[in-house]
Amino acid sequence: MVRAGLSPERLTLAGAELADEAGFDQVTLSALARRFDVKVASLYSHLKNSQELKTRIALLALEELADQVAHAVAGRAGKDALMAFANAYRDYARAHPGRYEAARFRLDPRTAAASAGVRHAQMTRAILRGYNLTEPDQTHAVRMLGSVFHGYANLEAAGGFSHTDVASQESWVWTLDSLDAALRNRATP
Amino acid sequence: MVRAGLSPERLTLAGAELADEAGFDQVTLSALARRFDVKVASLYSHLKNSQELKTRIALLALEELADQVAHAVAGRAGKDALMAFANAYRDYARAHPGRYEAARFRLDPRTAAASAGVRHAQMTRAILRGYNLTEPDQTHAVRMLGSVFHGYANLEAAGGFSHTDVASQESWVWTLDSLDAALRNRATP
DNA sequence: GCGTCTACCTAAATCCTGTAGGCAAATCGA
DNA sequence: TCGATTTGCCTACAGGATTTAGGTAGACGC
16 A cells, blocks of 8 residues: 655645646545546644645645745836736736635634735735825725725636627726826825 | 416516525525425426526516616706715615625626616616716726726625714715716816 | 554545436416 | 316435535645
């Protein structure tokens, strides 16, 4: 009986790949067991339950996304930083739809507070420094940007933008231009 | 043996209520059968499978949402119409979280084309008439507005805006003000 | 080499989906 | 009103996912 060499990390990674290939809701312990050619019960030595698997995939996705955004934004400011941030976000959602979906998985508050989600909020605020907003406007802006990025990625993933011949890329740039203008408008002199 | 008086319509409505109470992913034929005190297999006389149930709930939600938006927007124009539209959208998402989630359920293209989703798109374009946008700007704007509304409702439902003491309502108004300004900025003279 | 730990196993309970076939209530035609 | 047909709900069953309990054999420390 050769051992498969499972671990929470390998299972999480395989789960993330499975999510990208088949959708986050197709990520089951059974599917994962098949992928490793192992019996389902064996996975319970490494993961408490399927909830933990999903949580781990979500945390992985948040981490990866935060890394990519951080890398994209580094050394940029103002509109340049805004565009880099938004593009990193959208690119990740397009390249890793399952992981992106996982990143939206509802975490319990304690887990969320310890996740890379915190870095996302910090980076968003960092972007906004270039726009000279005072509180509470900065908080409002964080929420607005989060909504647009998330909403756009979501609708695009759902195929909502594929029924006209206007390219999604153009709408995206147009949207970011509009947001930039709106934020500059809000700047305190 | 008293008959329960099931029908696709009653099942759909009960499913929608169940979604609001417990979440769309908790909507199962089993749960529905329990609610009607009926055996699961009996439901298959009225619904092809659980996919059809979910699709019907999604269509119901789209219909209801379109009705509410249409009612809210009637007789308004410009920013007034934009606010009414956006508020109707958000209010529905808050009052009926499960149905709202259902409205985002991925429909196959044929079903989607015959759904109230079409009315949503039309109404969004109607709102934008007040901003005097030419194509393709109008399409871009439709996408931007859809993203913001959807993204905001989604993040709010996920509890993403409950960690600071800045009221979500204020951010919402601020966001709508910003969008209005951005759209006015885009108007062709 | 021996004992312990642990990775993976079998077995089984529970729950959800879906199919096949049966009985009785509702309905309709004469 | 009575008989035939339709149909609403049933039992039975099969398949797949989750999860727990308990067993066996490989890996590893001494």
